[in-house]
Amino acid sequence: MRASPHASLLIAAFLLLCAATAHASRIGDLADSPIWAQALRFFTFQDPSVRYALIGSMLLGVSCGLLGGFIVVRKMALMGDALSHAVLPGVALGFLWNMSKDPVAIFVGATLAGLLGTVLVGVIQQTTRLKEDTALGMVLASFFAVGICAVTMIQRLPTGNKSGIDKFLFGQAAAIGANDVTLMAVVTALAIGTVWVLYKEFLVTSFDPAFARVCGFPVKWLHHALMLLLAFAVVIALQAVGVVLVSAMLITPAAAAYLLTDRLHRMLLLAAAFGLGAGATGCFFSFLGNNLPTGPCMVLGATAVFALAFLFGPRHGVFAKWWRRRSQSGRVGRENTLKALYHVLESRDFKGEGVSLRELAERRHMTVEASSREVQALRRNQLATLTEDGNMVHLTPEGWTRACVIVRNHRLWELYLTNEAHIASDHVHEDAEKIEHVLGEETVLQLERRLESPTKDPHGRPIPSLADLRRGAAVDRRDELVGYGRRI
Amino acid sequence: MGFLVAAACGLVGNYLILRRMALVGDAISHSVLPGMAIAFLLTGSRGSVAMFLGALAAGVVTTVIIETIHKRTRVKQDSAIGIAFTSLFALGVVLINIFAAKVDLDQECVLYGEIAFIPLEPIVSVAGFPLGPPTVLRMAVVAAVTVSLVLVFYKELLVSSFDSGLAVSLGINATLVHYALMSWLSVVVVSAFESVGAILVIAMLILPGATASLLACRLPLVHGLAVIHAALSSVLGMHLATWLNCSVAGAMVVAATGLFTLAWVFGPERGLSRRWLRTTANEPESGAPPAAASR
Numbered sequence: 045m046r047a048s049p050h051a052s053l054l055i056a057a058f059l060l061l062c063a064a065t066a067h068a069s070r071i072g073d074l075a076d077s078p079i080w081a082q083a084l085r086f087f088t089f090q091d092p093s094v095r096y097a098l099i100g101s102m103l104l105g106v107s108c109g110l111l112g113g114f115i116v117v118r119k120m121a122l123m124g125d126a127l128s129h130a131v132l133p134g135v136a137l138g139f140l141w142n143m144s145k146d147p148v149a150i151f152v153g154a155t156l157a158g159l160l161g162t163v164l165v166g167v168i169q170q171t172t173r174l175k176e177d178t179a180l181g182m183v184l185a186s187f188f189a190v191g192i193c194a195v196t197m198i199q200r201l202p203t204g205n206k207s208g209i210d211k212f213l214f215g216q217a218a219a220i221g222a223n224d225v226t227l228m229a230v231v232t233a234l235a236i237g238t239v240w241v242l243y244k245e246f247l248v249t250s251f252d253p254a255f256a257r258v259c260g261f262p263v264k265w266l267h268h269a270l271m272l273l274l275a276f277a278v279v280i281a282l283q284a285v286g287v288v289l290v291s292a293m294l295i296t297p298a299a300a301a302y303l304l305t306d307r308l309h310r311m312l313l314l315a316a317a318f319g320l321g322a323g324a325t326g327c328f329f330s331f332l333g334n335n336l337p338t339g340p341c342m343v344l345g346a347t348a349v350f351a352l353a354f355l356f357g358p359r360h361g362v363f364a365k366w367w368r369r370r371s372q373s374g375r376v377g378r379e380n381t382l383k384a385l386y387h388v389l390e391s392r393d394f395k396g397e398g399v400s401l402r403e404l405a406e407r408r409h410m411t412v413e414a415s416s417r418e419v420q421a422l423r424r425n426q427l428a429t430l431t432e433d434g435n436m437v438h439l440t441p442e443g444w445t446r447a448c449v450i451v452r453n454h455r456l457w458e459l460y461l462t463n464e465a466h467i468a469s470d471h472v473h474e475d476a477e478k479i480e481h482v483l484g485e486e487t488v489l490q491l492e493r494r495l496e497s498p499t500k501d502p503h504g505r506p507i508p509s510l511a512d513l514r515r516g517a518a519v520d521r522r523d524e525l526v527g528y529g530r531r532i
Numbered sequence: 533m534g535f536l537v538a539a540a541c542g543l544v545g546n547y548l549i550l551r552r553m554a555l556v557g558d559a560i561s562h563s564v565l566p567g568m569a570i571a572f573l574l575t576g577s578r579g580s581v582a583m584f585l586g587a588l589a590a591g592v593v594t595t596v597i598i599e600t601i602h603k604r605t606r607v608k609q610d611s612a613i614g615i616a617f618t619s620l621f622a623l624g625v626v627l628i629n630i631f632a633a634k635v636d637l638d639q640e641c642v643l644y645g646e647i648a649f650i651p652l653e654p655i656v657s658v659a660g661f662p663l664g665p666p667t668v669l670r671m672a673v674v675a676a677v678t679v680s681l682v683l684v685f686y687k688e689l690l691v692s693s694f695d696s697g698l699a700v701s702l703g704i705n706a707t708l709v710h711y712a713l714m715s716w717l718s719v720v721v722v723s724a725f726e727s728v729g730a731i732l733v734i735a736m737l738i739l740p741g742a743t744a745s746l747l748a749c750r751l752p753l754v755h756g757l758a759v760i761h762a763a764l765s766s767v768l769g770m771h772l773a774t775w776l777n778c779s780v781a782g783a784m785v786v787a788a789t790g791l792f793t794l795a796w797v798f799g800p801e802r803g804l805s806r807r808w809l810r811t812t813a814n815e816p817e818s819g820a821p822p823a824a825a826s827r
Contacts, residue, residue, distance in 0.1 A: 121611040122555050172796060177555045178742050182792065184558070185735030189785030197776060288562075292618030299611045337629055340622035347619035360605055 093220075094331060097284070100220040101323030101342060103228040104281040105293065107235045109319025111277050112298035113312040114270055118250050121295045122177070123162065126184040127271075128278045128290035130161030132191025135282065136198060147223050151279055158275035161187050188287075220283050228280045235273050239312065246270065247308055284323075285339040296346035297322060300353040303360050322346035376481050378425060381418040382447035383454070383480075384408050385428070385439060390505070398436040448508040449488075453480040455501035455508075456491045462502040463495060469502035540675040540720050543682050546741040546751070546758055547693050547713060555610070556598070559617035560714065561721045561733040563594040565624030568722065573627070584722060591718025594620060595711065674723045681716065682755065689713070690751060735785040739765070743792045765791055 115124050134157025138150035161183050168179040220228075239246065249256040249266045256263050274294075281290045297318035301311045326342025356363050384407045388399045405415040419437050422428040427443035430436070439447060454476045461472040483491075492498075501507055548557050567590025568583050575582040594616050601612035682689065692699035692709045699706045717737075724733050744757035768791075769784025776783065 116607075116611050119608050119610055121608070121614045125555075125558070125614055168796075172746055174549075174742055174745070177553070178549050178738055181555055181558060181734055181738040182742055182789070185738060185785060186789035186792075189735055189783075189789065193776065193783055193786055289618055289622055291614055292622065295611050295614035296618065299607050299615055302607060302611075303605055337625060340625040340629075343618055343622035344626060347615070347622070350615060350619075354601070354605060362604060 094327075096220045096222065096225050097331075097338070098324060098327045100225050100228050101284050101327045101338070102320045103225070103232045103323075104277070104284055105297070105319030105321070105323030105342070106316045107228075107232040107277045107319075108281055108290070108293040109297040109301075109315035109317070110235055110239055110312055111270070111274050112294035112296075112319070113301065113308070113315045114246060114250055115274065115294060116298040116302055117308065117311075121299075122180050122291075123165070123271075124274065124278070124294040125291035126165065126180040127158045127161060127274060128282075128287055128294075129184040129191075130187035131155075131158045131275070131279055131282065132188055132287055133157050133194055134191075135287075136191055136194035139198060140194075147227050151227060154279040154282065155272070155275045157187065158278060159271065162271045162275075191287075224280075224283055231276045231280045235277060238269070238273060242266070242269070243309070250308075285342055289339045289343045292343040292346060293319060293322070296343070296350050300346070300350040303350075303353040303357045318346065318349050322349060374421070377418065378421055378427065379446065379450050379481055381408070381415075381422055382427065382439070382443060383450045385437060385443075386447040386451050398431070398438040400436055401434075404437060448512050450480050452508045452512075453483045453488060455505065456488060456495065456498070457483065458501050458503070459495055459498055459507070460491055472502065540678045540724070543678050543755060543758060544713070544717055544720050544737065546744070546754055547689055548717070548737060549741045549745060555613055555734075556595070556714070557717060557721070557737040558734040559598065559613045560591045560594050560718055561737075562617040563620035563624075564590045564718055564722050566590055566620050566627055567593070567624075567718075569624050569627040584719065587722035588715055588718050590620065591721070592711065592715055595714045674720060678716070678720060685709075735788060736762075739785070739788040739792055743788075743795045746792075746795045761788065761791055 112124065115121055131154040134154035135150050136153075137157070138153030141149040141153065165176070165179045165183050168174060168182065169176055172179075174182075245256070245261050245266055248259065249261060249263050253263050256266075277294070278290050281293055285293055298311070298315040300318055301314035304314060305311050322342050322345035325345040326338055326340075329345075330338040330341040353361065355361055358364055381404070384404055385399050388403050388407050401412050401415055401419065404419070405412045408415055408418075416434070419428060419430060422437075422443065423430060426440055427446060428440060429438045431438070457476040457479050458469070458472040461467045461475060462469045499506055499509070544557075564587040567586035567588070569586075570590075571582040571586025574586075597616040597620075598609070598612045601607055601615060602609045607615075688699070688704050688709055691702060692704055692706045699709070721733050724736065740758035740761040741754070743761050744754040747757055748754050765788035766784055768787035772783040772787055
């Protein structure tokens with residue numbers, strides 16, 4: 045249905061009169077104007093159908109996101125999928141009730157079918173040895189098949205062809221009318237209200253059903269209540285997203301939120317916000333392009349949010365993890381170089397000028413080039429300096445302190461293992477090698493107190509004391525310290 | 533045709549049920565769509581080879597995405613499946629709508645074929661001359677290859693499905709078997725696509741195996757029963773479809789569901805009625821006649 049601007053005005057006027065019967069196959073098909081004009085029209089909300097579609101999409105995004113949070117943490121994500129497919133026969137039955145797209149009849153029929161589906165999944169699981177996924181898949185497929193049969197039968201009826209019931213499969217935001225928006229608002233309010241009132245109960249039953257039962261919560265009833273709300277949300281989302289993709293609106297925003305936070309209430313808020321955003325962007329893009337269906341656009345919007353959270357999430361994101369690992373391994377590498385420099389200095393009793401690259405390379409059992417690279421890394425972090433000819437390494441005060449800290453950690457830990465844990469002194473090195481990088485200041489002080497301020501490690505080498513550490517930091521007394529270099 | 537689809541799907545589906553991956557089949561059946569769309573866009577033809585390769589790639593990509601999300605984040609497998617297939621499916625629908633609407637990619641077949649408006653025609657015409665249409669021949673080849681694959685790699689599939697640890701210790705590459713199964717699943721799904729539609733494929737994957745596993749314990753017997761179930765449901769489905777004047781694929785699944793319900797209620801060992809009979813027989817005061825149970 046491609047119309048000229050004039051015709052689109054007529055359509056808009058017509059929609060004002062009876063918005064519930066709006067029948068453009070896509071929102072974007074209402075007009076054939078350039079993109080910027082379309083965007084302008086979208087943001088000025090001239091067309092009631094756009095307004096309804098946008099409000100409807102946002103409402104369904106909120107309710108689906110909110111409830112989706114629970115099914116994601118309960119590991120029931122595919123229950124949403126099964127539920128959304130299982131409502132189809134209910135939709136067809138609701139349609140057959142009085143042969144029209146009466147929102148209430150369809151709503152009741154779909155909810156009943158969805159609930160029947162969830163109950164059947166439970167029954168199949170309890171009475172046969174089939175697993176949950178098989179039961180879900182069977183209910184999903186068989187309900188959907190019944191629905192398909194019913195829908196095709198309706199469409200072959202003389203009146204059924206114009207019914208628009210096939211739009212429930214892929215959704216059609218353009219067909220959302222005032223009645224539908226009211227229904228959506230009621231359901232969203234109901235969902236938010238229930239979650240608000242029963243937040244504690246839902247929280248406990250989602251994470252620890254056994255504990256909830258001990259607390260005296262009606263776990264079964266809470267489960268059914270959640271299923272009921274879920275069925276409501278799925279049914280209102282059908283109009284815009286369609287049966288096939290509703291589960292995405294349940295799962296994807298919630299999963300994205302799950303990646304970003306650890307607290308359930310924050311996760312629910314985020315999920316609702318993501319759902320809202322996905323609904324709005326999906327609506328917008330499907331309005332822009334003139335051949336884009338709304339439901340898939342919304343789903344892709346939600347997927348984009350998930351992808352961003354997956355890649356750039358501050359704590360669990362792939363990028364953040366990679367960055368942490370990288371900076372961690374960089375730090376460990378630098379600390380190992382510092383330690384080697386310390387050992388070289390120690391081996392000649394902290395006498396002489398700096399450390400040559402050759403000495404360092406021998407100590408680390410690597411080539412001169414490799415050790416030169418390591419020293420460059422130290423230099424970048426202002427832990428050491430190199431002489432002009434690039435041969436002698438001098439630690440900066442900061443570098444000296446860090447080297448002392450690492451060696452101190454290492455030797456204290458070795459001593460702790462031999463004295464307190466009674467491990468043979470020739471077995472403790474490996475362990476200390478790992479833990480020296482992660483011991484915090486607190487722990488080290490505790491260790492020192494516990495070992496009564498030791499001066500020698502189990503191999504008889506001196507443990508750098510706190511005074512040694514400070515000596516590095518005190519720049520004016522630098523001259524007293526032999527070895528870490530005077531020329532900075 | 534219906535029988536071929538159901539038999540091939542049923543055999544593969546058995547393993548999905550055993551591996552508790554029934555819903556991965558669902559996921560793959562949805563996500564082959566963008567693969568087919570991209571294959572069409574690249575080659576510009578509806579040749580079955582390009583479509584096959586596209587679908588195969590999409591199937592493998594789905595499996596990889598699911599594994600990645602599942603392993604690299606704390607999102608659980610079920611959510612990962614849900615995210616992967618809905619995203620890919622949405623992508624496919626959008627791709628088709630943007631690029632392929634004007635050209636002759638059979639949108640009906642790929643998109644609405646799944647709503648089962650179209651499936652009636654190929655199947656009905658098939659009933660007239662069984663060896664005619666290329667889709668039937670293709671499905672026959674796929675079904676035959678499925679049977680022979682199951683026969684040849686029976687041991688590998690069996691061991692890796694029940695005990696992947698044992699499989700590895702026997703020198704079977706469980707990961708390879710997993711991906712091979714998934715790839716073959718995509719092939720079966722895409723060839724079944726045209727006749728039953730993406731969503732009903734999952735019914736064909738799960739129902740025969742589920743029914744058979746209610747009736748038997750040994751895997752060979754389960755395979756046999758699954759094939760019989762496929763045959764029965766396709767014949768019954770055809771009759772049901774002509775009787776009710778509705779989609780054939782839908783009717784086939786309804787018939788398959790009916791058979792499952794029969795097995796569930798009247799199964800010889802673990803059926804509901806037999807169970808009920810046992811419990812009533814064990815109760816001392818009840819003298820319920822057996823006839824009442826089998827009504």
